[in-house]
Amino acid sequence: MRRTTTIIIGAGQAGLAMSRHLTELSVDHVILERGEVANSWRKERWDSLRLLTPNWQSRLPGFAYDGPDPDGYHTMPEVIEFLSGYAASFNAPVETETEVLSVRTASDGYDVSTTQDEWRCRSVVLASGAFNIASVPYAANAMPASVRSVTPMQYQNPDMLEEGGVLVVGASATGVQLASELQRAGRNVYLAAGEHVRVPRTYRGRDIHKWMDAIGAFDLGINEVDDIMRARHVPSMQLIGSPAHETISLNSLQAAGVTVTGRLMDFADGKAQFSGSLANVCSLADLKMNRLLQTIDDWINARGLADEVEVSYRLRPTDVPATPLVSLDLKRNDIKTVIWATGYRPDYSWLDVPVLDHKGRIRHQGGITEAPGLYAMGLPFMRRRKSTLIDGVGDDARDLSAHLVNYLSGAGVCAA
Helix, strand or coil, rough: CCCCCEEEECCCCCHHHHHHHHCCCCCEEECCCCCCCCHHHHCCCCCCEEEECCCHHHHCCCCCCCCCCCCCCCHHHHHHHHHHHHHHHHHEECCCCEEEEEEECCCCCCEECCCCCCEECCCCCCCCCCEEECCCCCCHHHHCCEEECCCCCCCHHHHCCCCCEEEEECHHHHHHHHHHHHHHHHCCEECCCCCECCCCEEEECEEEHHHHHHCCCCCCCCCCCCHHHHHCCCEEEECCCCCCCCCCCCCHHHHHHCCEEEEEEEEEECCEECCCCCCHHHHHHHHHHHHHHHHHHHHHHHHHCCCCCCCCCCCCCCCCCCCCCEEECCCCCCCEEEEEEEEECCCCCCCCCCCCCCCCCCCECEEEEECCEEEECCCCCCCCCCCCCCCHHHHHCCCCCCHHHHHCCCCCCCCC
């Protein structure tokens, strides 16, 4: 049996950021990775995907983007190169092609079984991510057998789909991007939209992420929100990382020919059935967007910067059909594929420690679990709004590595 002080599971941005801090704190550790560094970026993304965050926001502890296009958006090969370069920059102790089979408590820490070796350690950091399995709603079970079911983790490009129309379910970042790509490829596309977060890609001459960074929106902490569970389930913003810095929205999709419906409710008799609440959902998204833009305007005005940026404006409200579609005959409309852009969930089937809730999610306070020496990284709004971003894992890793060192020293625990 091999021994180390700390085992980090996962060599994505969260695991690597934690490794960098533990290296600086002289904590003996190893990163166990089921594939290669940045494995999910390599194998679970579609071909045309770019990061939604600008290149300047690719910041990790002791490492940052320094190329010629800070306002551009990384392609997937560029993300892989960036994270691989980060791992190499401090010789991260990564053991690749090492799948974790189980994590169990031991008398003096944890036993970790893998496809390569057996390990004993005093502490474990779960950095395998919260997006391991695509969430597909129960309604999919009633879908006609003639229609193919595809998740974003399986989707690569339009050519892989059978000829015919496509129903995309979910209108957050993934759903709107796939709907746009498929429509441009000549497909007849329907987009079922539930709750979503609408924002412009650029506002007053700057990327919306630049403004959100400036006003501190990404640094919002778990103690600053009224309902942290609700905050952790807010949909991702409707954004696309295109070289043209284009804004994507239900309006732009409808103008291009995509048919937008309400939330998918069920399938019956070969028909998809949709909620009639599209107008209310869109109205709420517009309201929240305008609140954010007003917050940005107030921040600009309070600092006397109005003359240095473009003038304030508001986007046109979301166009909603007078009579939204509530039923779609899949066969009659030649719908051959349904893409489930309905979110993701973690996979902790290998974790044999009682820290999971009834939905299989980790119970934690800011990444600190109930099990001594067991931590999580990279979860939605784990400690801050930006916890799942490349730009956010560094601050979380700094906090948790300090807590971990205190635990190892026997000095007790500090506040989450």
